[in-house]
Amino acid sequence: MSTDGSTATLLAALLKLRAELSGAALGLEIPGAQDGRDARQALVTQLDDYVLPRLVQQDAPLLAVVGGSTGAGKSTLVNSLIGRAVTESGVLRPTTRSAVLVHHPDDAEWFQPDRILPDLARTASQTNDARSLTLVAAHTVPRGLAILDAPDVDSVEESNRRLAGELLAAADLWLFVTSAARYADQVPWDYLREAADRSAAVAIVLDRTSTESMGEVRGHLARMLTARGLKDSPLFTVLESSVDSEGLLPPSAVAPILSWLHDLAGDPEVRAAVVAQTLDGAVRKIVFAAFDVADLVAEQGAVTASLVEDVDRAYTGAEAAFDKSVSDGTLMHGELAARWRDFVGGDMGRGVDDRMGRIRDRIVDSVRGRRTRVAEVQQALATNVELLLLEQAEAGAHAAYQAWEENQAGAALLRGGDRELERATRTVRARAERVSQDWVEACTEIVRSTGSERKTSARFLALGTHGAAITLAVAVLNELATREDAHHSGGAAARDLLAETFGDSSEHLLQTAKEDLLRRAGTVLVGERQRFYDALSRTAASPDAAASIRSAARSAEDARHRDLIPDDWDNLT
Structure with a gap:
């Protein structure tokens, strides 16, 4: 995205939209009310955790969030990419731990609490608190890139699932990890469908797959990606391998992924294209979803008006009865x-x-x-x-x-x-x-x-x-x-x-x-x-809340169209 006045206009429009969304009450218990509250909160969280910070700091490092199914080997993959154990593998399931964000030491300032994911407390070592973020500095991560290990998207622990969704929504790039045993599971595909809906940059890692089944599984997975609008997403494979004493995969097993990530970090234009694609898709999805929330707010307004009429009718009747009895x-x-x-x-x-x-x-x-x-x-x-x-x-x-x-x-x-x-x-x-x-x-x-x-x-x-x-x-x-x-x-x-x-x-x-x-x-x-x-x-x-949300959403959409998106994502594959 450009960094001129058009971005400032978009930022102002999104701040207005956020204010309208957060200020619109959906407290009446009518059909769809809870879904509306959840949707509204998801939009506000997406704005706070990713869109607004990224608009303000478009030069911040590319954030690649590693997510996926239970047992897919995410933590092992992250440790192998870094070259040392920075995040614990969950031997027992479910495991609740803080997410781990690994960055180059010179990029530490970008990940302070006021920059990204402001609701997560920062820690220096991994804890059992799902609402904290462990920051790890590593020279093996190139400048301009950060890797974040997220919880399982299909964890039986609700707090893990909630955090996984929150972290994936804050990503510039999804590095989605699955395995031969889990690649067809429904829950991960729900997340991938959401990524496709908002044009997020996604790369897939098919992990823990034997040599014998690799060709068949990879071919099936590629067809599934194509059918779901992700045919241009890079697809990496990691053969099933033994780990060393530190729990790391052989360097050759992760070399293609590591090389690709380094290329992203080392090319400012390509990195900017990834950010622009994901950011623009996120804004577009927020705008469209805001209209859905506005419709629910309007339904609440209609019920509110009916309840007000009930009260007015009751007390108007009382006033009329008083008037008659007085006279x-x-x-x-x-x-x-x-x-x-x-x-x-x-x-x-x-x-x-x-x-x-x-x-x-x-x-x-x-x-x-x-x-x-x-x-x-x-x-x-x-x-x-x-x-x-x-x-x-x-x-x-x-x-x-x-x-x-x-x-x-x-x-x-x-x-x-x-x-x-x-x-x-x-x-x-x-x-x-x-x-x-x-x-x-x-x-x-x-x-x-x-x-x-x-x-x-x-x-x-x-x-x-x-x-x-x-x-x-x-x-x-x-x-x-x-x-x-x-x-x-x-x-x-x-x-x-x-x-x-x-x-x-x-x-x-x-x-x-x-x-x-x-x-x-x-x-x-x-x-x-x-x-x-x-x-x-x-x-x-309030009676005008729905109209205010729609107006703010239209302004945000107009501003989004004035921001040009470099069409460079194809170069990443």
Whole structure:
């Protein structure tokens, strides 16, 4: 690849794509979710372990990862290529050990943790930690080349298989080792098919094969490679041989492979061609796979939208029920009805002027030290509004919870620790109490804001500001009640008093007070539904996540096409 501005553009595009992929949540348990999470993580890991470091350091040594089947002789081959034992052969299976990377001493700086495979801790000697990388310096490795011994791709140990895949994904060149006994196994071919899909540079080593069977096995293996898109991959053979006291094969057995690797390391143009081919193939595969992840993210977004609709429907219903009950006289019962009747004089059949006189007498009584009936009505008003708001908060929670239980993804969220969503929050009572009391007090401010000529009228003076305020509040609670129902509850008296006191302004006051109550109650119910939104935000992708991934992938693909790939791979064979 070129090292000019086009590479910088590609690097920026891939960094953007990485950010979009890592930031897209796939937490909803819908069909394909786990596959999507695995695919997304594989792409991020591929970017971190190979593509981004290699783009930044295109002059870094060529990394040849030696991988293959269990018992194929990878470690023995690596030791023989180096000329001494640098990695232990696994006599017992399965064997879990750190991977070993062998490099020329002058190339040591290229393999620091911030350069390649950053998630693997560096060690000076081989350990049993699969998440570490043993660095070995050897003068027998030419400058510009590093050889990495990976675990078995078909190991029974999951950690070994996972590490093998991670290391192979970080390779500029795969040196794939198999044997006459294992070359047709399915698992290694799955890895080779992946290599072919992303145009990775691959060389095959047919190891531990007898002279008698070499021709037949090599011919069959070559046909298999051709059928799977790897016909141009170099194919080396290592005859079955005895090892020396240090466990090394005869130098002649590995000479062709060693010569080929030295030629790669010694020719900058050919080495660059190998890197360019593998890197370009990796970027192309990442871009295409990112669109698949975006599709899964979009599916999650659709389910998220459905779950949000369930919550909105539940709480919109709760708000509508609150609105109806506030206005239709439902709240005019019990203590509130009794206190209001007492306030207006008990006999709802009295005329307005008569009621005004009786109310005026009670105000005089309160001035003389008797407990004001206004305060009793205010408290009863607040209590009834509070209880209604609590009831609808519980109803909204229950309806949203039930809807989620009927949805696979929603039910999984509830099982995952959000069962408390079935009930209203523990703090809703305190908030409902505050809202109710604040509204009753707000009615007083609404009355005070009316025209001064109304506040000097005889009727207003008879009621007083607080009396007029509770009259307004009671009228709100009976706005839609029938005349008969309103008469029995005292609501008709409140509406009559309000009209007689404020005239044409009464309807405006009524609407203002009602809207204020609904707004205050709405804030409580919005806070209640937010719990469901929060549960979704912890697991679900944002609505525009899929589009953002697709956009970033398209930008990366455009940048990839602007980077020219030298077509020199044929020269390597």
